[in-house]
Amino acid sequence: MISIVVPYYNKSLFIEKTLKSIINNFAGDELKSEIIVVNDGSENSESSYLRNLIASIDDNSIKLIELDENRGVSIARNTGIEAALGDYIYFLDADDFFQCDSKKLLNDILISKFTCFFNLKINKKLFKHHLLDVQKVDEYVLVNLFKQRTIHLSNVVFHRSDLEGVYFEEGVAYGEDLFFIFKAILNKEVRFFDSSIAIYNYDGKFHPIRNSAYHLMLNEFESFEILYKSIYQAYNERVFLHNKFYNQNLHFDEKVVSNKLKIFNFFRFRVFYKLLQSIRTRF
Structure with missing residues (x-):
């Protein structure tokens, strides 16, 4: 059953x-x-x-x-x-x-x-x-x-x-x-x-990232190098997009937030903007 x-x-x-x-x-x-x-x-x-x-x-x-x-x-x-x-x-x-x-x-x-x-x-x-x-x-x-x-x-x-x-x-x-x-x-x-x-049925809402499971996933899967890096990258991209769309400047602990957030150029932002719908649906 x-x-x-x-x-x-x-x-x-x-x-x-x-x-x-x-x-x-x-x-x-x-x-x-x-x-x-x-x-x-x-x-x-x-x-x-x-x-x-x-x-x-x-x-x-x-x-x-x-x-x-x-x-x-x-x-x-x-x-x-x-x-x-x-x-x-x-x-x-x-x-x-x-x-x-x-x-x-x-x-x-x-x-x-x-x-x-x-x-x-x-x-x-x-x-x-x-x-x-x-x-x-x-x-x-x-x-x-x-x-x-x-x-x-x-x-x-x-x-x-x-x-x-x-x-x-x-x-x-x-x-x-x-x-x-x-x-x-x-x-x-x-x-x-x-x-x-x-x-x-995706409603198109862009949810904020506060109180998300990212920290839990990073802590749980730190020993899995490839998986950890993938989650880590997605988390940073999520933070960057959140800051852009909500005109905020969120900060997280050093383990999670990397300097990559400071070096995204316009071209890379355009790429992630096109992927926004997909990223929204994941977390």
């Missing part, structure tokens, strides 16, 4: 489409699934809407867990993990949409015995990882996935065995999903599929 965890916070405009996208793909008794919706202390009207919607759908596979206050997406997802009964766990945000190519692919996931990794579809754009079959995810594979911009919760179905002792970092506002994936799949065997299973 696959457990699909959907954290919900004031997403009434999207949640019906999100839930129905899951139900429609898993229709039929041969594919066992459960949908765990965790209401993360939404406003009263939003909570009422969610309860009424689930009641109207009348599907026994949907379980609703309601937190008494807004505690953040990491706690909501961790709550879903603890409640999940499936051998596989998948996370879908309340404004993203599940869209699997075929029932056969879903069945392949449920019998694979591995964490399954897919291409990433952001709105209408597809990002490919260019990997196939089962591979051990060392730091080189992880850096490739990182640089191909294909690491996102919506394109990974986790085998429960790979999540033993792995949880989302509480109190971290941005990048907690990337850190979670890194911890879950590094040095594990993962099955790669050349297809996508969800649409990540």
